[in-house]
Amino acid sequence: MSFTRRTFLIGAGSGLSVLVLTACAVDAQPEPTPSPTRTATGVVPSPASFARSAWGKDSFARGAVSFMAVGSTLEHRRxxxxxLLRRVFFAGEATxxxxxGTVLGARLSGRAAAAAVAEVGNANDRIAVIGAGAAGAEAAKRLTENGxxxxxxxxxxxxxxxxDTVSGDAWPFPVELGAWRISDVDLIAELExxxxxxxxLGAATDSSVFRSTTGESGSDDVGAVAVESALAWAKQxxxxxxxxxxxxxxGADAAAAASDTGELSGGDLLGQHLATLATVYGADASELSSWFTGDDxxxxxxxxxxxxSAIDDSLDGVETFxxxxxxxxAYSDERVSLRLGTGESLSVDxxxxxxxxxxxQDDGIDFDPLLPFEHRTAIAALGMGTIDTVWLRFDEPFWTTDAVLxxxxxxxxxxxxxxxxxxITGEPxxxxxxxxxxxxxTELLSDDELTTTVLQTLAPFAR
Structure with missing residues (x-):
């Protein structure tokens, strides 16, 4: 994939001005953060490689995925x-x-936006796509195919x-600091x-273990049943x-706490089930809508x-800066003008x-005129959640369980x-x-602090 210099002719008032965007070379794959040298914590050795994400602090994301906050509805996504005025179109997983909250949702939204543009656009239209993620790449690909x-x-x-794919000699395969699990069969086939x-990866319950300092269980029936019961109650x-x-x-939480679960507390099992849901939605139970939150x-x-690789393949041959x-x-029923961070402007159809x-939500883009009330209401009502991953590679397994989760x-x-x-990969x-x-x-911790913390966290699995 190549990124080339491009000259734009921009309508500015009654005349034309020329804007040249400096060519941007493809960045080399970033090396993962070097693992700090440290001694083993308990029986857990120091990792040979370490990488982490911090999507909440990322100024170009401000979170990992959207979620249904209390009071939001599916109409907000719609x-x-x-x-707007057949000039401004929106795509992304939040729509x-x-x-x-999925790569599939982002890709489908990009296709839908491209189809909407194709219905009203003219053959010579100049179309800008803001963002080179899953939605933007899919929209750009479809629009280019439409001429x-x-x-x-x-x-x-x-x-x-x-x-965000990271690769290098420190890893046996490229690791994903953003989306890393997919179920989109079309995308899987495309990747192949x-x-x-x-x-x-398999269903989480097929190969899982629940462990504390005092006991162990192979299932989370208590937490799952409690959440299912609470969601059913809420819909009434x-x-x-x-x-x-x-x-x-x-009363679902009280029932869970009173459950006879053997070595593990029913209340603790429910707490961990909610922590797992937070890794899906990026939000805690106190923020999630009971009407529009699933438990699968x-x-x-x-x-x-x-x-x-799928993103770059979609953008192959597309002018990308x-x-x-x-x-x-700034938009009207005739044109759209984009104001860039450099202070320059770009005029498109x-x-x-x-x-x-x-x-x-952070007002990262100033719309002129202001977005309609329905759009602003939707932006305010929906939630933006934070999900992060920490990847660790060890020289050899320190654990004895074959459980995946x-x-x-x-x-x-x-x-x-x-x-x-x-x-599932043969790699520790x-x-x-x-x-x-x-x-x-966790995003407030330095790499050293986070590594020390997770080594202590993993100690129960080193038995």
């Missing part, structure tokens, strides 16, 4: 996708009614958006066609409540060959905006959900996943 003159403008120095490998109520409130008022984490495949921010969108919900129960540790990739790699407020707290 409203966010409504075009997806059925597949929000439009397309330019993609990306604020980052790389493509991918919230897909590109020679990108994926491995079956007159108004939406948080999942936390529904658990309390339905499902099965998926782990991408081990570089998920960003990196390290270029769009800070303003139509634009597809694919920036994350968090950027819209590890759950820490009854602990004050922040990262209590871990995936053991050794049984662990992935810690954390969501909600716990993710926000």
């Amino acid at each position: 409203a966010l996708s409504v075009p 997806s009614v059925d597949d929000a 439009f003159d397309v330019v993609v403008i990306e604020a980052r120095k790389r493509t991918g958006g919230r897909i 066609g590109l020679g990108v490998s994926t491995v079956e 109520q007159a108004r939406d409540e948080s999942l936390k409130t529904s658990l309390e008022e339905s 984490v499902g099965s998926a495949r782990v991408v081990t060959g570089g998920l960003r 990196l390290s270029t921010t769009v800070v303003g969108v 139509r634009v597809v905006v694919t920036v994350p919900l968090g950027v819209l 590890w759950n820490l129960v009854g602990t004050e540790d922040e990262i209590t959900t871990w995936y053991n990739l050794e049984p 790699v662990l992935v810690g996943v954390v969501g909600g407020a716990a993710a926000e707290r």
Whole structure:
């Protein structure tokens, strides 16, 4: 994939001005953060390689995924996708009614936006796509196939958006600091066609272990039953409540706490189940809508060959500019003018905006005129959650369990959900996943502090 210099002719008032965007070379794959030298913590050795994400602190994302906050409805997602004056179109996982928070939802929204542009566009239209993530790449690909003159403008120095592939000698395969589990069969087939490998993760309950300092269990029936009961109760109520409130008022949390679970506390099992849900939605039970939150984490495949390859393949041949921010969108029924972070302007016929919900909530783009009330209401009502991953590679396994999903129960540790990739890849790699407020707290830790913390967290699995 290549990124080339491009000259734009821009209508400015009554005359024409020329804007040259500096060519942006493709960045080399970033090396993962070097592992600090340290002694083993207990019986857990220091990792040979370490990498982490921090999506909540990322100024170009302001979070990892959108979620249904208390009081939000699916109409808010639909409203966010409504075009403006047939000139401004929106895409991204937050606009997806059925597949929000997923790569599939982002890709489908990009296709939908491209189809909407094609219905009203003219053959010679110049179309800008803001964002080179899954939605933007898909929209750009479809628009280009329809014969439009397309330019993609990306604020980052790389493509991918919230897909962030890291590779190097420190890792046996490329690791994904953003989206890393996929279930989109079309995308899986596309990756296979590109020679990108994926491995079956399997349903979480098929190979899982719940462990504390005092006991162990192979299932989480207590937590799952409690949440299912609370959600069913909530749908019979007159108004939406948080999942936390529904658990309390339905009595589901009390029933879980009173359950006879043997070595592990029923209340602790429920707490870990909620922590796992936070790794899916990026939000805690106190924030999640009881009406529009599901409890099925499902099965998926782990991408081990570089998920960003699919993005770059979609953008192959499309004019793409990196390290270029769009800070303003002025639109009328005739044209669209984009104001860049450099102070320069770019005039196009139509634009597809694919920036994350968090950027819209943070007023990262100034719209002129102001977005309609329905759009602003949707942006305010929906939630933007934080999910982070920590990848660790060891020289050899220190653990004895073959379970893929590890759950820490009854602990004050922040990262209590871990995936053991050794049984499915043959490599001693662990992935810690954390969501909600716990993710926000871990982002405050330095690499050294986080590594020390997770080595202590993993001690129960070294028995």
